[in-house]
Amino acid sequence: MxxxxxxxxxxxxxxxxxxxxxNAFGAALAIHDPAHAQEARLLGTDTRLLFLGVAGVVAVWIxxxxxxxxxxxxxxxxxxxxxxxxxxxxxxxxSLIVGFLLHFDGSRLTIGLAYTFSIPAVLVGRALARNxxxxxYSNPRITIPLAIIGFNDVGRYLFDQVTSEMxxxxxxxxxxxxxxxxxxxxxxxxxxxxxxxxLAKLYPCLEVAIALPDAARSEHEDIIEMCxxxxxxxxxxxxxxxxxxxxxxxxxxxxxxxxxLRGSNIEGLNFIVKRGFDVLAASILxxxxxxxxxxxxxxxxxxxxxxxFFRQTRIGIRGEEFDFLKLRSxxxxxxxxxxxxxxxxxxxxxxxxxxNGTEQDGDRVYKLTDDKRITRVxxxxxxxxxxxxxxxxxxxxxxxxxxxxxxxxPYELELYKGWHRRRLDAVPGITxxxxxxxxxRLSFDDMVRLDVKYIEDWSLISDIKILARTVPVLLRGxxx
Numbered sequence: 001m002x003x004x005x006x007x008x009x010x011x012x013x014x015x016x017x018x019x020x021x022x023n024a025f026g027a028a029l030a031i032h033d034p035a036h037a038q039e040a041r042l043l044g045t046d047t048r049l050l051f052l053g054v055a056g057v058v059a060v061w062i063x064x065x066x067x068x069x070x071x072x073x074x075x076x077x078x079x080x081x082x083x084x085x086x087x088x089x090x091x092x093x094x095s096l097i098v099g100f101l102l103h104f105d106g107s108r109l110t111i112g113l114a115y116t117f118s119i120p121a122v123l124v125g126r127a128l129a130r131n132x133x134x135x136x137y138s139n140p141r142i143t144i145p146l147a148i149i150g151f152n153d154v155g156r157y158l159f160d161q162v163t164s165e166m167x168x169x170x171x172x173x174x175x176x177x178x179x180x181x182x183x184x185x186x187x188x189x190x191x192x193x194x195x196x197x198x199l200a201k202l203y204p205c206l207e208v209a210i211a212l213p214d215a216a217r218s219e220h221e222d223i224i225e226m227c228x229x230x231x232x233x234x235x236x237x238x239x240x241x242x243x244x245x246x247x248x249x250x251x252x253x254x255x256x257x258x259x260x261l262r263g264s265n266i267e268g269l270n271f272i273v274k275r276g277f278d279v280l281a282a283s284i285l286x287x288x289x290x291x292x293x294x295x296x297x298x299x300x301x302x303x304x305x306x307x308x309f310f311r312q313t314r315i316g317i318r319g320e321e322f323d324f325l326k327l328r329s330x331x332x333x334x335x336x337x338x339x340x341x342x343x344x345x346x347x348x349x350x351x352x353x354x355x356n357g358t359e360q361d362g363d364r365v366y367k368l369t370d371d372k373r374i375t376r377v378x379x380x381x382x383x384x385x386x387x388x389x390x391x392x393x394x395x396x397x398x399x400x401x402x403x404x405x406x407x408x409x410p411y412e413l414e415l416y417k418g419w420h421r422r423r424l425d426a427v428p429g430i431t432x433x434x435x436x437x438x439x440x441r442l443s444f445d446d447m448v449r450l451d452v453k454y455i456e457d458w459s460l461i462s463d464i465k466i467l468a469r470t471v472p473v474l475l476r477g478x479x480x
Contacts, residue, residue, distance in 0.1 A: 005167060005168070006165065006167075009074060009133065009166065010071040010074070012129065012133070013070075013071060013074055013126065013129055014062055014065075014066075014071065016125045016126060016128075016129040017061075017062060017065060017070075017122055017125065017126070018058050018062060019125060020118070020121040020122045020124070020125035020126075021058055021061055021118055021121065021122070022054075022058065023117075023121050024114050024117035024118040024121040024122075025054075025057075025114045025118075027113075027114075027117050027121075028110050028111075028113035028114035028116075028117055029110060029114075031113060057095060060091060060094060060095065060098070061087075061088075061091040061095075061118075064087050064090050064091040064094060064461065065084075065087045065091070067087075067090075067459050067460070067461035067462070068083050068086050068087040068090065068461065069083060070083050070084065070087055074126070074130065074165075074166060075130070075164065075165070075166060076126070076127065076130060080126070081123060084119060084122050084123055084126075085119055088115060088118045088119050088122065089115070090461070091118075092111065092112075092114075092115035092118070095111060096111060099111070130166065133166050134166060137166065137167065137168045142168050143168055143169075143170050144168055144169050144170065144205050144206075144207055145169075145170055145171075145172045145199075145203035145205060145206050145207070146162065146169040146170065146171050146172065146206075146207050146208070146209065147171075147172055147173055147174070147175055147196065147199050147206060147207075147208045147209075148171065148173075148174050148175070148208070148209045148211055149174075149175045149176070149193070149196070149208055149209065149210045149211060149212060149223060150174070150175075150176060150210065150211035150212045150237075151174040151175075151176035151178050151182065151184070151189045152176075152211065152212075154211040154212075154213060154237055155174060155176075155209070155211035156184060158209055158211055158237075159171055159174075159184065159185070159187075163185075169207070171187055172187070172199065172203060172206075173187045173188045173189065173190055173199070174187060174188070174189040174190065175189075175190050175192075175193060175195045175196060175199075175208075176189055176190075176191070177191065177192065177193075178191070193222070193223055193226065194226075196208060196223075196226055196227065196230065196232065197226065197230055200230035200231070200232050206230075206232050206233075207232065207233045207234065207235070208227060208232055208233075208234050208235075209234075209235055209236075209237070210223055210224075210234060210235070210236045210237065211237045212237070213237045213238065213239050213240075214239070220236065224236075238259060240259055248260065248261060248262065249261075249262050249263075261422075262456045263425070263456070264425045264426055264455045264456065264458075265455065265456055265457060265458040265459075266426050266427075266455060266458045270458065273460055274401065274458070274460070274463065275398075275401075277402075277460060277463065278395050278401050278402050279395075279396065281402055281467075282392050282395040282396050282402060283396070285392055286392045286393070286396070289389050289392070292386060292389065293327075293386075293389050293390070296327055296377070296381055296386050296387075296389070297309075297327065299377045300327060300328055300375075300377055300378075303375055303376065303377050304328075304331060304375055304377075307328060308327065308328060309325055309326070309327065309328060309390060310325070310326045310327065310328040310329070310330075310387075311323055311324065311325060312324045312326070312409075313410055314407040314408065314409060314410075314428070315407065315408040315409070315410060315412075315413060315424065315428075316399055316400070316407065316424075316427060316428055317424060317425070317426060317427045317428070318424060318425070319413075319421075319424055321410070322394070322399040322400075323399070324391070324394065324399075324407060325390035325391060325393055325394055326387050326388055326390055326391065327381060327386065327387040327388075327389065327390060328378070328387075329374055329375060329377070329378025329379070329381050329382055329387045330373040330374055330375065330378060331373050331375060340411055343409065343411070343412055343415075344415060346443075346444050347412065347415045347416075347444045348415070384474055385474055388430060391430045392430075395430065398427075399427075400427060400428050400429060400430060401426075401427040401428070401429045401430075402429060402430055402431070402463070402467065403429045403430075403431060403432055403433075403454075403462075403463040403466050403467065404426050404427050404428050404429025404432050404454070405423040405424075405426055405428050405429060405432055405434070405451035405454070405455070406428060406429075406432065406434060406435070406447070406451075407428035407429075408423070408424065408428070419448070420444075420448050422448070422451075422452050422455070423448050423451040423452060423455070425455055426451075426454075426455045426458075431466065431467070431470045432450075432451065432454060432466065433450045433451070433453065433454040433462075433466060434446075434447045434450040434451055434454075435470070436466055436469040436470055437450055
């Protein structure tokens, strides 16, 4: 349908953004360098090196824009404006850091001015690009009338998506077996599949979306045959639309289309980037937190003796077991029966089990926060998550990542539904999207959905953002 057109739009907006950024950089240089001293110094460098440098800076900014989802936002509005401000801010900070590391001899004031000009330049450029695209699509020779077969949730969703995007499609109505006289956003609902023939006569370039995922194969074949007879281009929502809890993607093997679930984005080069970031950041964190780690270990030994560390078998990527490390926060003789019961109720009852202190189904939900097995030192460590510092060693060993799904316990897997296991497609993390989005206040299913979203949409920027959201929560002593 219009997926290819949307990709072209994204590429066009990337070019427009690049031009806007070049103008912003040029304006900053002109204002802060009226004597053209910096300009002369830049022009005096090797032309190829200068070109590569400018192209590299613009590429970094475009990459950051992509990371903040700017190329999914092309219709304007407050959300896009906020994303532009956020993207320009991140890109400017990243440029300053890279320039410092590379010992770039440039004026920080010039970069500050370039950042200031970049926001209005990008917004104006996008507004002009949006106006141009809409003018092109409004041409009668380009506009394509679209009818949606199926007045149901899927059909209405398709209509909303088409109208929210900038496309050359103009919806003309729905076709359904429902009674006549119904409408949706001013468009009529025509009764009977035979209405396609009438619409084809009225609109010679008609296309139809067959949004009947629950219909029988024979019904789909009849509709497709009618479209072919009337020279109407069609596209179909497959029955598997209702099957998975996550999105689908289409791959091609030669001319054979293959439908599958969206998979992990932490694969190939992305995995190497994430692992490199983990090793670098974990090494720095281990050095910075070593005094706190030793002090906490000494406090544990004073209050409750040995062992200082708590070791537990956890489930990592693809179901592999690993030795999970924490500072011990409970009495040395404490068992895990209470926690097993809590986990079972959390998975079975969802957010009700996370309410901590309510009666549900005649059973009192176990209070992890009021657990009498926790020592005085352990309570302080848990509040600020000091007990989890040894997991940095797990990160360096490759068992865990700084950011990722919560590492599962072996007895949890017995309660998992099939789609829950998708959270095992990534290396587990010390913190993650779930932890900074509500933690145990969310249901288990909500936790899994956030984990799956993180895995499918991973980017290095998303990891940095989650880390940035984690720090203030820890400093406030809220835990996660």
